[in-house]
Amino acid sequence: MVKIIADSTCDLSKELIEKYDIAIIPLYVRLGDEEYLDGVNITPEKLYEWSDKTGQTPKTAAASVTDIMDKIKENEADEYVIFTISSSMSANYSNCKLAAQELDMEDKIKVIDSQNLSTGIGLQVIEACEMSRAGKSAAEIEEYILSLRSKVRASFVIDTLTYLYRGGRCSGLAALFGNALKLHPRIAVKDGAMGPEKKYRGLPKKYIMDYVKDMDEAFKNAKKDRVFITHSGCDKDIVEMVRSYLSDLGHFDEILETRAGGVVSSHCGPGTLGVLFIEK
Structure with a gap:
């Protein structure tokens, strides 16, 4: 059996992690001099x-190479497939490769650079879990995921530019004017990197639904298995409004809601919401 391991930036819920028996490698979140484990002892609210x-x-x-080695040792299996956040965003991919080398298990461990973040990774992880349960080998899973990777559609609409500014991803002037004018950028992941695509205006109920409706054509070409609503702390009514809209499309077999973890939340701030899926 192939054991599926993912780093904590996959933002899968505890229920999904348990359902698919996924092992999670926490990344670190540092608040000044204090260090925490993502998804273990830090919440987005505290952040x-x-x-x-x-x-x-x-x-x-x-995660350190030792952290990763320990996680592999904790989960005995014939083979492993490990998913990481995009290698352009973190050293986690290279650290996982080093861990496989240190354990002299490169023949048994496939490390996949998701070229994504949040449930853009989670979508790939679940596909891999289903293949593992079907008896596929690590090599077969890797081959399929690498062919699927570019079809993952991951985007988010940001409520406030403040956190992007604090993280050095947007100028102070842009944040000032953007917040004053109630501009909300849509950020999408392409080729492993994040970039702005469009800006929306107005209050959350308006701009979030404008963002979702802009994907109507893409939804028609989406895999039917599942779609994620992933957010960093949004009003329940807004999340339910998005869920209802997706349900009324009658396209997706499963609509899953997850909360973004500490790593993703630290950069996007509260009120961020994304709809993520895989194209056929």
């Missing part, structure tokens, strides 16, 4: 409170 109080953005760091 936001600290950031607003200090005016700083949390720092994030990859």
Whole structure:
């Protein structure tokens, strides 16, 4: 049997992690001099409170090679497939490769650079879990995921530019004018990197639904298995409005909601929401 391991940036819920028996490697989140494990002993709410109080953005760091080796040892299996956040965003991919070398298990461990983040990784992880349950080998899983990777559609619409500014991803002037004018950028992942695609205006109920409706044509060409609504702390009514809209399309077999973890939340801030899926 192939054991599927993913780093904590996959943002899968505890229920999904348990359902698919996924092992999680936590990344680190640093609030000043204090260090925490993503998804273990830090919540996005605590992160936001600290950031607003200090005016700083949390720092994030990859898992160490030792951390990764320990996680592999904890999960005995014939073979392993490990998923990481995009290698352009973190050293976690290279650290996982080093861990496989240190354990002299490169023949048994396939490390996949998801070229994505959040449930853009999670979508790939679940596909791999289903293949593992079907008896596929690590090599077969890797081959399929690498062919699927470019079809993952991951995007988010940002509520406030403040956190992007604190993290150095947007200028102070842009953040000032953007927040004053209630501009909300759509950020998409392409070729392993994040970039702005479009800007929306207005209050959350309006701009979030404008963002979702803009994907109507893409939804028609999406794999029917599942779609994720992933957010960093949004009003329940807004999340349900998005869920209802997706349900009314009658296209997806499963609509899954997850909360973004500490690493993703530290950069996007509260109120961010994304709809993520795989194209056929």
